[in-house]
Amino acid sequence: MANAKRTAGSPKNGPAVKRTRREDREWSPFQASKFSQRVCNPIRSIVDTIKRPEKTTKEMIPLSLGDPTVFGNFPPSDVLVQTIVANVNSGKCNGYAHSAGTPAARAAIAARYTSKESPLTPADIVIASGCSGALDLAINGLLNPGQNLLVPQPGFSLYQTLAEAHGMSVRHYRLLPEHSWQADLKDMESLIDDDTGAILVNNPSNPCGSVFALDHLKAISALAARHRLPIIADEIYGNMSFDGHSFHSLGTVSLEAPVLVCGGLAKEFLVPGWRVGWVCVHDRNGLFEDVRKGLFRLSQMILGANSLVQSVIPTLLSPNEGSKEQRSLRLFQKKTMTQLQSNAMFTVQELQDVEGLRVVRPQGAMYVMVGIEVDVFEGFDNDMSFCQQLLEEESVFVLPGKCFGAPNFFRIVFTAPREKLALAYARIKGFCERRRK
Amino acid sequence: MANAKRTAGSPKNGPAVKRTRREDREWSPFQASKFSQRVCNPIRSIVDTIKRPEKTTKEMIPLSLGDPTVFGNFPPSDVLVQTIVANVNSGKCNGYAHSAGTPAARAAIAARYTSKESPLTPADIVIASGCSGALDLAINGLLNPGQNLLVPQPGFSLYQTLAEAHGMSVRHYRLLPEHSWQADLKDMESLIDDDTGAILVNNPSNPCGSVFALDHLKAISALAARHRLPIIADEIYGNMSFDGHSFHSLGTVSLEAPVLVCGGLAKEFLVPGWRVGWVCVHDRNGLFEDVRKGLFRLSQMILGANSLVQSVIPTLLSPNEGSKEQRSLRLFQKKTMTQLQSNAMFTVQELQDVEGLRVVRPQGAMYVMVGIEVDVFEGFDNDMSFCQQLLEEESVFVLPGKCFGAPNFFRIVFTAPREKLALAYARIKGFCERRRK
Numbered sequence: 001m002a003n004a005k006r007t008a009g010s011p012k013n014g015p016a017v018k019r020t021r022r023e024d025r026e027w028s029p030f031q032a033s034k035f036s037q038r039v040c041n042p043i044r045s046i047v048d049t050i051k052r053p054e055k056t057t058k059e060m061i062p063l064s065l066g067d068p069t070v071f072g073n074f075p076p077s078d079v080l081v082q083t084i085v086a087n088v089n090s091g092k093c094n095g096y097a098h099s100a101g102t103p104a105a106r107a108a109i110a111a112r113y114t115s116k117e118s119p120l121t122p123a124d125i126v127i128a129s130g131c132s133g134a135l136d137l138a139i140n141g142l143l144n145p146g147q148n149l150l151v152p153q154p155g156f157s158l159y160q161t162l163a164e165a166h167g168m169s170v171r172h173y174r175l176l177p178e179h180s181w182q183a184d185l186k187d188m189e190s191l192i193d194d195d196t197g198a199i200l201v202n203n204p205s206n207p208c209g210s211v212f213a214l215d216h217l218k219a220i221s222a223l224a225a226r227h228r229l230p231i232i233a234d235e236i237y238g239n240m241s242f243d244g245h246s247f248h249s250l251g252t253v254s255l256e257a258p259v260l261v262c263g264g265l266a267k268e269f270l271v272p273g274w275r276v277g278w279v280c281v282h283d284r285n286g287l288f289e290d291v292r293k294g295l296f297r298l299s300q301m302i303l304g305a306n307s308l309v310q311s312v313i314p315t316l317l318s319p320n321e322g323s324k325e326q327r328s329l330r331l332f333q334k335k336t337m338t339q340l341q342s343n344a345m346f347t348v349q350e351l352q353d354v355e356g357l358r359v360v361r362p363q364g365a366m367y368v369m370v371g372i373e374v375d376v377f378e379g380f381d382n383d384m385s386f387c388q389q390l391l392e393e394e395s396v397f398v399l400p401g402k403c404f405g406a407p408n409f410f411r412i413v414f415t416a417p418r419e420k421l422a423l424a425y426a427r428i429k430g431f432c433e434r435r436r437k
Numbered sequence: 438m439a440n441a442k443r444t445a446g447s448p449k450n451g452p453a454v455k456r457t458r459r460e461d462r463e464w465s466p467f468q469a470s471k472f473s474q475r476v477c478n479p480i481r482s483i484v485d486t487i488k489r490p491e492k493t494t495k496e497m498i499p500l501s502l503g504d505p506t507v508f509g510n511f512p513p514s515d516v517l518v519q520t521i522v523a524n525v526n527s528g529k530c531n532g533y534a535h536s537a538g539t540p541a542a543r544a545a546i547a548a549r550y551t552s553k554e555s556p557l558t559p560a561d562i563v564i565a566s567g568c569s570g571a572l573d574l575a576i577n578g579l580l581n582p583g584q585n586l587l588v589p590q591p592g593f594s595l596y597q598t599l600a601e602a603h604g605m606s607v608r609h610y611r612l613l614p615e616h617s618w619q620a621d622l623k624d625m626e627s628l629i630d631d632d633t634g635a636i637l638v639n640n641p642s643n644p645c646g647s648v649f650a651l652d653h654l655k656a657i658s659a660l661a662a663r664h665r666l667p668i669i670a671d672e673i674y675g676n677m678s679f680d681g682h683s684f685h686s687l688g689t690v691s692l693e694a695p696v697l698v699c700g701g702l703a704k705e706f707l708v709p710g711w712r713v714g715w716v717c718v719h720d721r722n723g724l725f726e727d728v729r730k731g732l733f734r735l736s737q738m739i740l741g742a743n744s745l746v747q748s749v750i751p752t753l754l755s756p757n758e759g760s761k762e763q764r765s766l767r768l769f770q771k772k773t774m775t776q777l778q779s780n781a782m783f784t785v786q787e788l789q790d791v792e793g794l795r796v797v798r799p800q801g802a803m804y805v806m807v808g809i810e811v812d813v814f815e816g817f818d819n820d821m822s823f824c825q826q827l828l829e830e831e832s833v834f835v836l837p838g839k840c841f842g843a844p845n846f847f848r849i850v851f852t853a854p855r856e857k858l859a860l861a862y863a864r865i866k867g868f869c870e871r872r873r874k
Contacts, residue, residue: 032731294469
């Protein structure tokens with residue numbers, strides 16, 4: 001193979017090489033590749049325009065970062081810590097893993113997410129470097145340059161970053177705050193054309209904290225099926241739903257349109273920095289056979305996730321029935337969700353009666369979106385200036401909705417300890433009172 | 438930003454959407470993306486054609502995989518194990534890191550690789566998911582589709598896999614076994630044309646086990662500079678050289694042409710599965726300013742390396758001067774290199790007098806290439822059939838040179854325990870004796 005290649009530009013047995021004038025040139029700065037120039041993280045460029053206050057007497061309370069580990073009040077499970085320590089000490093998890101993941105980890109993921117409606121085997125699982133890596137595999141494995149991907153608005157900006165880097169475009173379908181952030185299906189349908197490659201659904205949602213009802217997921221699936229479109233489901237917050245709101249995976253709901261479900265350890269197990277995610281290929285009637293092969297080929301480029309973190313997946317996702325680990329993990333998950341839900345309800349309780357703010361009640365994940373009725377206030381006229389001034393005057397940092405395509409909203413991450421949340425919300429109330437006309 | 442986007446295909450305020458006939462279509466299988474179709478791992482497709490013997494009475498000895506952890510005789514350093522255990526238990530290394538790596542890790546990498554000739558700061562370091570991820574960043578950050586990359590032959594096939602996936606091509610310059618695998622500079626120069634984007638140099642070499650002398654590196658640098666070409670240096674085996682062969686980084690040697698040096702923890706610290714690598718940007722006169730920015734943008738796509746493994750980098754690369762850790766790490770490195778060198782010399786000693794084989798004496802890393810004088814033997818006529826039959830008859834698995842573009846060579850990974858190496862080499866000798874004409 002290599003031999004055949006080398007002839008391409010070789011004077012020995014190929015066409016004569018076009019001689020270059022390189023030696024006559026001066027040095028001139030190298031341009032970064034066109035690919036790298038297409039990489040744009042909109043959140044970063046928006047957040048960078050927000051100035052940090054230079055002097056402030058108030059303690060800074062960041063409610064901006066979607067990372068539950070920041071304050072230390074959401075520790076990982078003891079089972080996770082003990083298993084990884086044991087595996088480090090064993091010396092047996094240091095070597096290369098299969099590029100798509102270790103057989104044991106892939107088997108555990110398949111076992112966790114398989115269902116009667118959509119049986120999964122290890123051959124349906126590709127492990128990647130975090131859920132971001134899984135989303136990149138899914139988007140780059142399924143779509144071609146020039147195609148468009150339907151994505152939610154408000155939504156996580158990485159979808160756009162990945163699609164545009166690969167030469168695809170995104171079209172944003174609306175989520176409706178007045179309907180608990182359900183998707184506007186008419187809007188979604190109106191965006192579909194011949195170049196549409198897939199519909200991306202994020203449930204539970206970042207930044208909305210919404211959890212789609214089963215009926216709504218069925219309606220989305222039916223729409224995708226009618227248009228013969230596959231679905232990419234970002235379910236990194238799967239199973240993180242609050243009482244009264246059941247999470248359903250599109251992998252089991254969509255029975256006609258095939259689905260690539262992206263998930264990972266990050267949020268459920270509170271280790272977002274550990275970078276282990278996966279794509280589950282929910283094929284339908286062999287429609288995804290070639291795509292599955294493509295995903296495995298793509299995984300050979302980087303040899304994604306690290307073997308050490310992969311080594312804990314079997315224990316975390318498929319603990320032995322009735323084992324100590326299983327009991328401990330259930331307690332951990334219950335404790336985590338109780339704490340998240342309690343923080344969510346506290347947030348609603350504290351902010352729902354603030355005149356000029358509209359809290360959209362969260363149903364899961366760790367986010368809430370709050371609308372700003374800018375006409376009620378003076379001194380700022382949109383979410384950017386609201387967030388800037390809140391930061392300057394109250395040292396509370398929340399992300400403006402602009403980061404997610406949601407003008408005149410702001411996003412709160414409610415994973416901070418209760419006393420910090422209480423302080424932050426009191427400051428937000430005070431700020432709004434002072435600015436109310 | 439998102440708002441502007443959604444108008445693209447929206448009927449509300451953009452041009453009318455071209456209605457699709459999607460609803461009239463039948464389902465038909467989805468094709469994997471063109472990008473994924475370009476991903477080809479030549480080693481995999483070659484190795485897959487080698488049949489494993491179905492029944493064999495001899496114990497299988499794999500000398501094929503470039504992974505020093507396989508047999509358990511190359512354990513990682515105690516410092517590494519203790520540090521990572523402490524960091525897991527601290528609960529402080531679970532959250533998101535900066536997409537280009539933690540400041541502490543980047544500072545430690547800069548401190549380790551900085552030099553008077555080429556000073557580095559943390560702003561010159563981008564951490565990635567393994568050295569493979571670093572190579573992908575370097576190639577995709579520097580070159581554009583349609584350009585060509587000069588790569589060594591024999592060489593590691595990943596360079597070709599990455600370049601071709603991104604729509605670039607590779608041109609192979611010869612390494613000369615009769616000159617300890619130095620590069621054929623005339624050949625290298627003859628391949629350069631207007632579309633050449635960079636010269637990739639792998640030193641110490643996989644699969645050759647060679648270490649370039651300082652003069653040779655200077656000659657390569659001068660060639661690159663004459664043609665105004667940047668260098669991508671794969672130095673994942675840096676510092677793994679044997680007595681009498683000093684390793685020099687192109688980052689300090691090339692004083693005119695700028696260099697992207699790719700490295701990682703994998704080989705030096707014996708944890709290849711942990712997937713932490715990096716690019717060091719050795720700029721020259723600002724020629725790489727834009728490229729550096731491009732690399733940082735690319736890192737935002739996946740948020741590369743895991744925070745847990747990054748947390749050990751400061752201790753491993755920049756231990757406190759005179760500390761217990763520093764002493765322990767020095768002992769570890771000395772022990773590892775002594776053992777590797779001893780295995781290398783044993784390999785030479787055992788195989789150099791076998792008629793029909795030509796051992797090219799290794800100078801570093803963990804590989805040796807052995808030439809096969811096929812005319813001397815009967816029953817096989819190239820490296821593929823040699824390796825296949827050796828496997829069938831002797832249960833010794835070595836990779837055919839074809840995997841690296843080196844016909845009629847085979848590669849031995851000499852990290853197996855001494856008694857396994859001895860047994861394997863005795864079997865190779867017996868095989869060659871039986872097959873000699």
